[in-house]
Amino acid sequence: MPKLGAEPIRRAALVKATIETVGEAGSLEVTVAQIARRAGMSSALAHHYFGSKEQIFLAAMRSILTLYGAEVRGALSTATTAESRLRAIVSGSFAPGSFRRETISAWLNFYVLAQTLPEAHRLLRVYQRRLRSNLRHELRPLVGARAEAVARGLGALIDGVYIRAALADGAPDRAYALKIVTEYLDRELEVRE
């Protein structure tokens, strides 16, 4: 049965299944067996490739953060002015690829994992720092000295909108989420006009 070169496929399937399983369960208290079954393999194989449940979670987290980064970069690629780039970062943050039910729920759970797992903590810090740095960079020419404060506010607001989407029932409302953050941004940019 062994098709060679299975490792990367298996790993990817496990990562995907982890996000789905955690997202659906709304909890980290899912078993490796559940994840493995969803990914179409035995739990033994999951352990074989990742070594531990912890590593599976970390890989899933990296995947979410990587996807998020890609979405933002994608949105940035067509933007040229500081303001359009800023808006691209914001709307990229709510791209349909990232802003979906299971992903949001998984993201929230990984946030909790970061309280316990140093590596998860590190990953989340990297994401936060990068986001803030990007925001600050584009904000500088627009709001000057307030850039730092606005960047922090925007970052916190994005997280807040995410966390609230996790609690909302029904599909997450992308347009609505975007509206909240965009209005905040509009107000801040108005000041200099």
Add this chain to the structure above:
Amino acid sequence: MPKLGAEPIRRAALVKATIETVGEAGSLEVTVAQIARRAGMSSALAHHYFGSKEQIFLAAMRSILTLYGAEVRGALSTATTAESRLRAIVSGSFAPGSFRRETISAWLNFYVLAQTLPEAHRLLRVYQRRLRSNLRHELRPLVGARAEAVARGLGALIDGVYIRAALADGAPDRAYALKIVTEYLDRELEVRE
């Protein structure tokens, strides 16, 4: 040994110990035995009074939300104008009683619990609705039709600042948290001036 009327004392001790234990562990994966030990009793007694771990968690959540409500009400009691009441709600949200490490971490964990436990979900929704309604009420005379949107934004921002405080290391910086939210509010209020 039985001192009569122990029940309320035991319950309170368990609730307190639950928040501390969950907060310190940064996870809901704490055992009833750990909580009970911290509260100075056997796990059997914890089960005797609460029936299940789930009920213990819910009681702890109610306690956090009740304390939060009390802090806000306290801050409101001295405020008279719409703007001062608004600022009271915001600063009450970061009162030292609520905005402490373990409480924040516990709060984050209970947020996750709300994904799974309907009653926890309900409790959080009540808190969100009440906060939004309060904010909207005070905002109406200040920003008119924008009241609803600003209230939602403020609510999300407060949650976002909380969640970020959970990830920050060291003691949570109350002044800093307050500054972020206050600046947002300032901008929104400026519009009508």
Add this chain to the structure above:
DNA sequence: GTTTTTGTTGATTGACGAGTCAATAAACTT
């Protein structure tokens, strides 16, 4: 064509933890 590497799983181990229960004891009741 035998050895090695890669893929795969069923079965098992070992630990841990929620919840139960029987038993003990000190109050209050009558």
Add this chain to the structure above:
DNA sequence: AAGTTTATTGACTCGTCAATCAACAAAAAC
């Protein structure tokens, strides 16, 4: 003083689950 209620716990049950292992299978290497 006998009976009832409230407080309390150690010991136990029963289930769950992460992790390991032995064994089997197929491709690659030699």
